[in-house]
Amino acid sequence: MTQGPPRELPVFDSSLLHLVARLVPVGDREEWGRAWQAELWHMRHPRHKGGRPSRRGIADLAAGLVLDGWWLRVESWRRKFSGTAFLCLSTLFSLNVLSGLGILLLESSWRFGTAPLAADFQDCLVASPLVLLVALMTNSNRHLEQSTRRGLRLSLRFFFFAQVAEVLLLAFLLSASLCLPIHRTFPNISDLLQMLCFVCLALMSLRWAIRDQEQRCKQCLRSLTKPTRIGRPSHNLLEWNGMELMCKNGHGQLSVPEIETSWCQSSEWIDLNVA
Numbered sequence: 580m581t582q583g584p585p586r587e588l589p590v591f592d593s594s595l596l597h598l599v600a601r602l603v604p605v606g607d608r609e610e611w612g613r614a615w616q617a618e619l620w621h622m623r624h625p626r627h628k629g630g631r632p633s634r635r636g637i638a639d640l641a642a643g644l645v646l647d648g649w650w651l652r653v654e655s656w657r658r659k660f661s662g663t664a665f666l667c668l669s670t671l672f673s674l675n676v677l678s679g680l681g682i683l684l685l686e687s688s689w690r691f692g693t694a695p696l697a698a699d700f701q702d703c704l705v706a707s708p709l710v711l712l713v714a715l716m717t718n719s720n721r722h723l724e725q726s727t728r729r730g731l732r733l734s735l736r737f738f739f740f741a742q743v744a745e746v747l748l749l750a751f752l753l754s755a756s757l758c759l760p761i762h763r764t765f766p767n768i769s770d771l772l773q774m775l776c777f778v779c780l781a782l783m784s785l786r787w788a789i790r791d792q793e794q795r796c797k798q799c800l801r802s803l804t805k806p807t808r809i810g811r812p813s814h815n816l817l818e819w820n821g822m823e824l825m826c827k828n829g830h831g832q833l834s835v836p837e838i839e840t841s842w843c844q845s846s847e848w849i850d851l852n853v854a
Contacts, residue, residue, distance in 0.1 A: 807822065833846055
């Protein structure tokens with residue numbers, strides 16, 4: 580009577596399986612563990628006699644196990660943070676850090692770059708409220724909020740102010756990095772060009788920030804998804820025509836008209852949680 584194969588995996592396989600399982604999200608860990616345990620079992624116990632797994636096969640399967648666990652973890656992070664306010668602010672912060680490092684690399688001496696950067700920063704700081712006012716006044720898309728609680732309004736304002744501060748800082752760093760190479764030769768022209776670049780970059784960044792703020796959920800601050808076309812342009816005078824965007828978590832929807840009319844001049848936020 581032939582003896583069946585042992586039920587225990589080798590120490591290397593079981594240790595690797597338990598180690599990589601920590602990367603896998605908790606909800607997928609049990610099913611993932613069973614699937615990879617079967618793969619390892621099949622590799623270690625082939626059907627034909629005398630068949631032993633090669634070192635290359637073991638290495639390939641181990642690499643696939645690690646990559647699969649890492650992909651599941653990254654995918655869970657993507658689903659969790661995709662479109663969130665945290666991801667937006669973190670991305671802007673990273674861009675600011677990279678821009679600051681770029682300025683340090685452009686300057687041969689940090690002491691030399693302190694004086695012109697400080698003066699340019701003060702000028703941009705004075706011009707920032709005016710640029711923000713122009714961006715707000717020229718923005719035509721203003722939605723109507725319905726049933727938004729006070730706590731949610733505070734979180735919206737805090738996120739908007741943080742976003743505005745980061746995009747203005749990013750505009751200053753980018754304009755400074757563009758004009759610092761010519762500051763030694765043409766200091767006056769460099770200052771004027773730096774201010775012009777800052778105003779242009781700040782206006783574009785603020786317009787993006789305002790538009791991004793409008794197309795976010797008023798509760799979870801996630802970016803709205805699933806844009807759906809509603810109505811037909813030929814019936815614009817008889818019925819509503821435009822685009823509707825939904826919150827991924829089902830908190831509400833944003834209705835954006837295609838053309839502003841006398842009875843529908845702006846976008847409208849509809850809170851689906853209101854009874």
